[in-house]
Amino acid sequence: MNIAVLRETAPNETRVALVPDTVTKLTKAGMTVKIERGAGERAAYPDELYVKAGATVGDRGQILSGADLVVTVGRPDDAVLSAMPKKAALLGLLGPLGDPRYVQRLADAGITALSMDAIPRITRAQAMDALSSQSNIAGYKAVLLAASELPKFFPMLTTAAGTIRPAKVLILGAGVAGLQAIATARRLGAVVSAYDTRAVVKEQVQSLGASFLEFDLGADAEGAGGYAKELTPEQIQKQRQFMVDHFGASDVVITTALVPGRPAPLLITEEAVAAMGPGSVIVDLAAEAGGNCALTVADQTVVTKNGVHIIGKTNLAATMPAHASQLYSRNVQALLEALIKDGALALDPADEIARGTTIVRGGAIVHQPTLDALATGVAS
Numbered sequence: 001m002n003i004a005v006l007r008e009t010a011p012n013e014t015r016v017a018l019v020p021d022t023v024t025k026l027t028k029a030g031m032t033v034k035i036e037r038g039a040g041e042r043a044a045y046p047d048e049l050y051v052k053a054g055a056t057v058g059d060r061g062q063i064l065s066g067a068d069l070v071v072t073v074g075r076p077d078d079a080v081l082s083a084m085p086k087k088a089a090l091l092g093l094l095g096p097l098g099d100p101r102y103v104q105r106l107a108d109a110g111i112t113a114l115s116m117d118a119i120p121r122i123t124r125a126q127a128m129d130a131l132s133s134q135s136n137i138a139g140y141k142a143v144l145l146a147a148s149e150l151p152k153f154f155p156m157l158t159t160a161a162g163t164i165r166p167a168k169v170l171i172l173g174a175g176v177a178g179l180q181a182i183a184t185a186r187r188l189g190a191v192v193s194a195y196d197t198r199a200v201v202k203e204q205v206q207s208l209g210a211s212f213l214e215f216d217l218g219a220d221a222e223g224a225g226g227y228a229k230e231l232t233p234e235q236i237q238k239q240r241q242f243m244v245d246h247f248g249a250s251d252v253v254i255t256t257a258l259v260p261g262r263p264a265p266l267l268i269t270e271e272a273v274a275a276m277g278p279g280s281v282i283v284d285l286a287a288e289a290g291g292n293c294a295l296t297v298a299d300q301t302v303v304t305k306n307g308v309h310i311i312g313k314t315n316l317a318a319t320m321p322a323h324a325s326q327l328y329s330r331n332v333q334a335l336l337e338a339l340i341k342d343g344a345l346a347l348d349p350a351d352e353i354a355r356g357t358t359i360v361r362g363g364a365i366v367h368q369p370t371l372d373a374l375a376t377g378v379a380s
């Protein structure tokens with residue numbers, strides 16, 4: 001099998017789909033790997049490392065020619081889709097959920113398309129879960145951004161000049177990103193509390209040394225596959241009112257709430273922001289989906305009249321491209337090990353991983369992920 005890895009072209013995307021260590025393992029397994037020149041440079045993987053790993057480095061046209069599988073991080077542009085051999089397959093974080101027009105573009109290209117963000121959330125697929133590996137990085141980096149922006153120490157300090165109280169950090173959403181944010185904020189010495197609509201995460205939050213804010217929404221909000229269900233308008237309003245008092249007591253608020261295929265739920269109203277003190281920081285990890293905060297602006301830091309800093313930076317995983325690429329590359333390797341048989345992709349519809357991941361096959365749409373797919377545990 002000929003595997004092609006392209007240099008990512010999306011703005012601010014610094015990751016690469018395969019790192020040299022993974023290339024070595026794939027080539028030892030009998031695969032041919034070709035890397036577009038400069039594909040790994042922004043992630044600290046220069047071309048010479050790929051050559052040592054057994055890959056061929058070349059221009060984009062050379063890389064795509066004869067490719068059986070094109071591996072990317074994000075969505076490739078239409079020029080790549082047009083240049084791909086019709087027999088080839090595309091693998092990446094394609095984001096098909098709720099975007100039928102893009103899925104149709106993949107079909108029109110006449111290729112096979114597999115999406116790393118449609119892998120089922122089952123035990124057998126944990127090593128392939130790219131959404132989790134990248135969210136982990138986002139949660140970690142969100143705390144570092146907050147600590148850098150906050151005009152206070154995170155830990156408690158006892159000095160000759162007096163005692164400095166630790167910062168109070170509130171994490172909204174205790175999924176992968178939220179739990180990593182909790183752990184990182186605790187390592188930096190902050191007093192951490194967390195809130196999630198899913199009661200099942202309480203023990204996980206407490207095991208990391210944070211307190212869990214409890215509030216009765218009238219029903220548990222955990223959906224299939226471990227995702228949070230979308231709340232009713234009445235539940236959302238109750239939740240917002242409950243949060244205002246806790247925002248006012250927090251130095252830092254980090255929001256991570258996302259519902260697959262939907263705009264991000266609005267958790268922090270302008271009233272809640274107004275309750276926060278000068279110099280307080282909000283890091284909104286849902287900025288790319290519209291934001292959990294009413295005042296978030298994607299890829300900007302907004303400073304409100306009362307001095308609250310709202311950070312809306314997107315694609316935080318790409319700010320740590322070396323490790324982000326390493327983890328993503330391992331996810332890809334794990335998936336390929338499950339799907340490649342006798343040197344070729346074996347997309348058996350009876351296999352849960354192959355069925356969930358394959359969006360388009362030979363130009364035909366075979367699986368259009370929707371919110372209903374979450375009922376079967378399909379990750380999005």
